[in-house]
Every structure is written in structure tokens, then in C-alpha cells.
Amino acid sequence: MKRVKKISLIIVGIFFVCNIQVVQGIEKEGRIHKNIFVENIDLSNLTKEQARKKINEILDENNELSLIYKDNKYTIKLNELGIVYNVDEVVNESYNIGRNNTIVNNLKEKFKLDMGNKKTIKLNYSYKEEELNNYINEIDKKLYISPINATIKIESGKIITTKEEYGQKIDKEKLKKEILDKADNIYAYSVEIPIQVAEPKYKIEQLSKIDTILGTYETHFNPKVINRVNNIQIAANATSNILVNTEEEFSFNTFILNSNSVKNMKEAPVIIKGKLEKGLGGGICQVSSTMYNAALYAGMEITNIKNHTIPSAYISKGRDATISLGNIDFRFKNKFNTPILIYNEVFENRIVSTIYGNKEDKKDIEIVTEVIETLPNKVVEKRSEDFYKGEKFVEQDGRVGYKVNTFRVYKSENNITKEFVYESFYPPMDKVIVYGIKSKDIKSAPKIEDKNIKTEFA
Structure with missing residues (x-):
């Protein structure tokens, strides 16, 4: 052994x-x-x-890897x-x-x-994330079928809706995983492209809930001021037939700028440094102001608002909404559980803005404004050697200023709730009077008519 x-x-x-x-x-x-x-x-x-x-x-x-979907085949090297x-x-x-x-x-x-x-x-x-993502995006563009939203429009005061259509898109994350799995298995030759349904943003189920007027408001204008009417029409169209979904924010400036309508606007009176002057787009603030009041009556949450420096002739103090493209915007948010529709109409001498929504969200609302302070203006006297003694003219018309609070009052059978919305400030402007101090000399007398000024004699 x-x-x-x-x-x-x-x-x-x-x-x-x-x-x-x-x-x-x-x-x-x-x-x-x-x-x-x-x-x-x-x-x-x-x-x-x-x-x-x-x-x-x-x-x-x-x-070599082949990506396949039905009769479509895309080949690429890893x-x-x-x-x-x-x-x-x-x-x-x-x-x-x-x-x-x-x-x-x-x-x-x-x-x-x-x-x-x-x-x-x-x-x-290892792999380059950007290159892989770019390739998947290119394939997605080729196979993507855009969904079509359900639509809603107002015809002769009636609400008309159409049904949505679904589209298709690549499941990008899943395709990415399958390509990388192929990189793990060096003998795999093809991958089936995973497709998923592309859903529309708005469906008939949502839009059919828009069944009533939540708030409406109108203001008037002079139809003879052609350029201003043109601008009102352009701005009203650019901000009409707009759906605002739940928790979405409407921006007046965004829709004006995205519509490329600015290029068609004309010169009309605008406010520059507290004075009325000619400028491009005069009149569009009447659209934003009208929409502001419709939004107040509709119960929208006002997220950005600013008044003019001068009270407007077409609307009460405390109820105007100025805008300046790229600077001052008018915005509000839809806090309801259903979408709302903004619809503007321009008639011969008036603009009407209406917000449609679900009848369950309709409230009994009153808008109240209170002048909390009147701010007197000063009279400023100036002396000028350009005018003779005894002559005077008004270089700048003055105006009184105001502070105005705006409230939204909700009324129900058993309760009244008062909500503070905004404090508007209209600054006063000094009245400036120029007095002449020059001795009379006929030969050197200035031609008053050549000066674009308002003149009066003592």
C-alpha cells in the first residue's frame, strides 16, 4: 500500500x-x-x-448593427x-x-x-453618450408620427370640439439599453426598435369639459385711428384661441412674439417716460388690459401685472395692464382642474375678451377699485430769453397722480370674500410754464409759429 x-x-x-x-x-x-x-x-x-x-x-x-421596425432597417457600426x-x-x-x-x-x-x-x-x-443619443434622436425623427390634439373653437357663440389622433415615437431609453446590450453580446446582429404611443397634449375628454363662459370683458376704441386699430386686431388674433392647461401660465408677450406679428404693427400713440408719443405697436395694451379683466372675472391667478404710468381713457384706473415686449409682461395661471380657452373678438369699435372653462369653476365675481391716495402735481415756472417779456407758454401739461387698489370680490349664498389683487401707481406730472424775459426787439423777434409749442399771452 x-x-x-x-x-x-x-x-x-x-x-x-x-x-x-x-x-x-x-x-x-x-x-x-x-x-x-x-x-x-x-x-x-x-x-x-x-x-x-x-x-x-x-x-x-x-x-455592424441593424435597427429594425417593420419594413424600415437602419444599419450602423458600433x-x-x-x-x-x-x-x-x-x-x-x-x-x-x-x-x-x-x-x-x-x-x-x-x-x-x-x-x-x-x-x-x-x-x-465605453461609449460616448452624446453620439449615441444623437443617433437615436435621428432614428426617432424618421419614425416619429406627430399626435394631433383635440381641438376646440367658438362658432357663432357655440363651442365646437374635434377628437384627437395618437402618434408614435421611439422608446428612446429602451432602444439605448438594447443597443448597449448588443455591445455586451458581440454576436448580436439586430435590434427591434421599440415603439410607443405618442399621446396628444389635449384630448376630447378634457376639452369637452369646457362648456361655459367663466369671464368676459370689453373695451371700446376709436375706429378712425387706423394704425391703432390695426395693432389691436393683430394682438387680439395672436392671443386668441389659446388653450391654457391646468397649472399652466399664459404669457401675453410670448404669444405676441411667437406669432411674428410685430412686423405687421404700425406706429400709434404709446407712453414713453410718462408722455404720449408715436411708437410701434400703440394699442396692444388695450388688448392686454381687456384680457386682464376677463381673467379677473374668470377667477384666474394673476401672476404678473403692471399698470400704465398714465391712466387710460378706455378703462378705469386700477384695471389696466401695460406691456412692453421683452420687458413688461402680463401673465396669469390656470389653477382649475380643467383647461381654459381664451377667445378674443374685435368689432368695429370694441374688443371683447372671453375665457371659457368648466361650469364647476364658474364664480360670481365683482371687481372693485379704491383710490387710496390722490397725488397733487406741482407747477414749475421757468424763465427763457428765447421769448419776450409778457409771453408765456405751457412746456408740459401736468396731471394729478393716483394710488389705486384693485380687489376681486367672490360672492356666494353664504359668504363674501375680498381678495387684494394689485396696487396701481400713476405718478403725478409737474406742469411746466415758461415765461419770456427777453426785451422786445422787432428785428430779432423769434417766429413763435415755428416752435411746436402751446403758447398763450399774459
Whole structure:
């Protein structure tokens, strides 16, 4: 028995020594040990260069990926998506197996490999996020079918709706995952493009709830001021037939600017530094002011409002809403659970703004304004050598200023609630009178009529 055991030990020892010699021979030749794989690529007895070449050849053969949806097929190479494999890293790791440990541990590792144990190394990759996303976006553009919103319009005072249509779009995150899974499985050749339904923003179910007038208001204008009427019509159209969804904010300036209607506006009176002067777009503030009051009556949350510096002739103090494109905006938010529709109409001498919504949101509302302070203006006297003694003229007409509070009053059977909305400030303007101090000299008398001024004599 002892003899058999001794013989067995001798055989194992001889095998072990032979194994060491073989391994040492392989190491001398700079080759990877047998039974070492990268994924399922056998690198046994290959040099680093041979292993690198073998892996790259297989990757090149399987570099092409087809994305398929029905009859549509899009082919691209993985390296065009910025996908790069860590070939050098796995080759070095393969080569170092049985080399980068202690002598005893290296021998144990090599012995296991010689006995048929397989060592598999995972091939990892990196990719460029932007390039992959850009490619997926390009495919999405080709397959995208835009959904069509349900529509709503007012015809002869009636609310007319049409049904929505659904579209389609790529499930971008899912497609991205499947492409990267393909990068993990180097022998996969195609991917089915995942498609999902593109839902419209507005559906008939929502818009059918718009069934009543929540608030309406009208102001009047002089139809003979042609340029101003033109601007009112343009601004009213640009801000009409607008749906505002739940929790969305309406911006007057946004719709004016997005409509490109500014290019068609004409010169009409505008307020510049507290004075009426000619300027592009005069009259559009009458539209914003009319809409402001419709929004107040409709129960909208006013999120941005500013009054003019001069009280307006077409509306009461405290109820105007000035705008300045790119600077001062009129905005409100829909806090109701259903969308609302803004609808403007311009008639011969008036503009009507109406907000439609759900009858459950309709409130009994009254708008109240209170002048809390009247601010007197000053009379400023100036002396000028450009005019004769005894002459005077009004260089600037003055006006009284005001502070006005605006309230929204909600009425119900059992309760009345008063909500503060805004404090309007109309600054006073000094009246400036110029007195002449020049001695009379007929030869050098100025031509008063050449000066565009209002003159009166004492």
C-alpha cells in the first residue's frame, strides 16, 4: 500500500515538474496560457499581439448593427456610436494570469488551467453618450408620427370640439439599453426598435369639459385711428384661441412674439417716460388690459401685472395692464382642474375678451377699485430769453397722480370674500410754464409759429 502511494506521488510530481517546464516554455515565448478566454474567444497559447488581432478581427466582423421596425432597417457600426472595447486591457489581463502572483499561486493557477479549468474574462466597453443619443434622436425623427390634439373653437357663440389622433415615437431609453446590450453580446446582429404611443397634449375628454363662459370683458376704441386699430386686431388674433392647461401660465408677450406679428404693427400713440408719443405697436395694451379683466372675472391667478404710468381713457384706473415686449409682461395661471380657452373678438369699435372653462369653476365675481391716495402735481415756472417779456407758454401739461387698489370680490349664498389683487401707481406730472424775459426787439423777434409749442399771452 505504501509502495502504491509512493508511486502515485512520484507520478504527480513528474507531471507537476513537466507542467512547470511546459509553462516556463510558454512564458519564455511570451504566450497566454491555455484555457483562457475573453468572452468565448479562445486565447490559448497566443502572444499578446496575436490575441489582440484575434479579438479585433472578431469585433470587426460583428461591428455592424441593424435597427429594425417593420419594413424600415437602419444599419450602423458600433464604433460610429462611440462604442470602444477595452481590448488592450483584457489582453494584458489574460497574459498576466499565472504570472502576476507568487510562484506557488502561479503554479496552482496554471495547474488548474492545464487540468481543463476554463478562465473567462469579460470584454467591457465605453461609449460616448452624446453620439449615441444623437443617433437615436435621428432614428426617432424618421419614425416619429406627430399626435394631433383635440381641438376646440367658438362658432357663432357655440363651442365646437374635434377628437384627437395618437402618434408614435421611439422608446428612446429602451432602444439605448438594447443597443448597449448588443455591445455586451458581440454576436448580436439586430435590434427591434421599440415603439410607443405618442399621446396628444389635449384630448376630447378634457376639452369637452369646457362648456361655459367663466369671464368676459370689453373695451371700446376709436375706429378712425387706423394704425391703432390695426395693432389691436393683430394682438387680439395672436392671443386668441389659446388653450391654457391646468397649472399652466399664459404669457401675453410670448404669444405676441411667437406669432411674428410685430412686423405687421404700425406706429400709434404709446407712453414713453410718462408722455404720449408715436411708437410701434400703440394699442396692444388695450388688448392686454381687456384680457386682464376677463381673467379677473374668470377667477384666474394673476401672476404678473403692471399698470400704465398714465391712466387710460378706455378703462378705469386700477384695471389696466401695460406691456412692453421683452420687458413688461402680463401673465396669469390656470389653477382649475380643467383647461381654459381664451377667445378674443374685435368689432368695429370694441374688443371683447372671453375665457371659457368648466361650469364647476364658474364664480360670481365683482371687481372693485379704491383710490387710496390722490397725488397733487406741482407747477414749475421757468424763465427763457428765447421769448419776450409778457409771453408765456405751457412746456408740459401736468396731471394729478393716483394710488389705486384693485380687489376681486367672490360672492356666494353664504359668504363674501375680498381678495387684494394689485396696487396701481400713476405718478403725478409737474406742469411746466415758461415765461419770456427777453426785451422786445422787432428785428430779432423769434417766429413763435415755428416752435411746436402751446403758447398763450399774459
